[in-house]
Amino acid sequence: MRIGFVGLGNMGSGMAANLLASGHQVVAYNRSPGKAAALAERGATAAATAAEVCDSEVVVSMLADDAAVEAVTFGGPDQAGILASLPEGCLHISASTISVALAERLHDAHADAGQAFVSAPVFGRPEAAAAAKLFVVAAGAPDAVAAAQPVFDAIGQRTFVLSEQPAVANLVKLSGNFLIVSVIESLGEAMALIAKAGVDKQHYLELLTSTLFTAPVYQTYGGLMAREEFEPAGFAAHLGLKDVRLVLAAAEQLQVPLPVASLVRDRFLALLAGGGRDLDWAALGGVAAWEAGGPRPGS
Incomplete structure (x- = not known):
């Protein structure tokens, strides 16, 4: 062909x-x-x-x-x-x-x-x-x-x-990306919590992905977050923000509240405001640790 x-x-x-x-x-x-x-x-x-x-x-x-x-x-x-x-x-x-x-x-x-x-x-x-x-x-x-x-x-x-209807595929893709960033945000918050108490993030991730959270999204993004490996970006943070905005626009058209998506949009804005535009979108998971007194993602 x-x-x-x-x-x-x-x-x-x-x-x-x-x-x-x-x-x-x-x-x-x-x-x-x-x-x-x-x-x-x-x-x-x-x-x-x-x-x-x-x-x-x-x-x-x-x-x-x-x-x-x-x-x-x-x-x-x-x-x-x-x-x-x-x-x-x-x-x-x-x-x-x-x-x-x-x-x-x-x-x-x-x-x-x-x-x-x-x-x-x-x-x-x-x-x-x-x-x-x-x-x-x-x-x-x-x-x-x-x-x-x-x-x-x-x-x-x-x-x-x-x-x-072709647009259905786009809606499903956006919903999937929304779920990915929701996992990144929640896992980032959990990692910020345990790391501040002195627990090794890599060992914590191994526990999670060997027991309750075996899905690839936890393994892939959890690994990037535990290693603080945000460069080079496989998918840049500013594109993640774009996708969250698109899923919110679709939700508004369908009159479906997505409160977590609204929160994640604001978390992306914080990441970009701190210079993280071109980091991998996994860097979203580092915002919680940054706010808890840790280094800025990508610094």
Whole structure:
């Protein structure tokens, strides 16, 4: 399959490489051209614009936020986007973590243009992307999801198809990220408590993850927090704040109170105000220790 790929950041670079490794032809575009050149050394074709990747059966976008997805999809006065360049009947897969509102807008715009659209955000950190071990959360028309399945098989270990409405996948992804940051915050508070009493955080984490809390989220983020390993960021704190804001916006639209999400938003603001914008979002768990008299996360 000939696949266009837009966005070669921490996640997209591994995903695109695995598409190549699975035998697909990949045409890649990144706003910082050096990353596309690196992928070209592995057999991809580097594109100079997003429009150039659209001479493909499928285009995958993996970008940081709504603004980046809007710019690449809808284009501007100086550069055509995916919507204007993708042939009728072809498919855009958005793997980005974006707002429910934008996912709905993308679905409608592609339908009006005679194109297919699938939302397929993923769960997993960059190391999972590099190892093709992502969990894909997909939603869209059944024929479009079926057309996207070879992409999902190349990048992930399992695909969950949720709905014929693409925005449902984005809502579920945001809810999952909300749960992750809730764990980071609560585990950070617990670690601040026991560490101030002299208990070793690594031994404490081993106890937790060997007994009541064996889930990967506790193992992965607990390990980062116990080691205070927040750089380089697998997922930056400012993007975590973005996702909490998006889940709160979705909750407001559905009239669902999320009091913990509101608290976590404020905790992210404290982290960013203290200079933690580009730390891994696991640094959120260090805010409680900082407030209890410990060092600022990342210092």
